[in-house]
Amino acid sequence: MQGQNQQQAYDRGITIFSPDGRLYQVEYAREAVKRGTASVGVRTADGVVLAADRHARSPLLERDSIEKIHKADDHVGIASAGHVADARKLIDLARRQAQVEQLRYGQQIGVESLTKEVTDFIQEYTQTGGARPFGVALLLGGIEDGEPRLFETDPSGTPYEWQAVAIGGDREEIQSFLEEEYTEEMDLESGIELALEALGSVSEDGLDASGVDIATVDVESEQFTSLTEDDVAERVDEFDLEGEDDE
Secondary structure, three states: OHHHHHHHHHHHOOOOOOOOOOOHHHHHHHHHHHOOOOEEEEEEOOEEEEEEEOOOOOOOOOHHHOOOEEEEEOOEEEEEEEOHHHHHHHHHHHHHHHHHHHHHHOOOOOHHHHHHHHHHHHHHOOOOOOOOOOOEEEEEEEEEOOEEEEEEEOOOOOEEEOOEEEEOOOHHHHHHHHHHHOOOOOOHHHHHHHHHHHHHOOOOOOOOHHHEEEEEEEOOOOOEEEOOHHHHHHHHHHOOOOOOOOO
């Protein structure tokens, strides 16, 4: 009984390490991320692609109200997986930091610097009593000094830089697909194709264009651009990723 009570203490206390060096609440936050629908980031020579599955849980839900990809600044986009409310809090932080950099120094904030501002904030919630970690992971993609950059944030407050990465549900399967198919030489259009194929690789029914969000930040313009539903539908059809119609 005493051992069980000790286990519960480690389980509930975010500031307490278990004897085997684990923070259970951070691990639970990672599980919350896995319950979210997937988001994918692909870095290409021409820019960064962010794609997200935004399937509605009900046919009565307005799809436009499901926000998975956000503009943080003209040159940076953010995709999320996990608790949407937690994601919005962190995205608002990222937007404020980008504005502060522009107002204070008259320049765009670097993608790496912005990511570390966000992860520093996340990390504070792994050491604060009476608070819980953020149950969300983010992908920050953009252009820095003419180079595409792609970062992931973790509920522990750790930043990772990737060439291609998936977060959220079915991460392991999608990541395996990316590792097999990704090449550094691909252009932006190839990156869009890979991101769509990666999301489609775990869907038995194929992709529904209305349930996928895609945004890009290209090296030439350094501008965040969201693809319209028609643009997504055109590519889903072109890449033959639609599901089979029932007879």
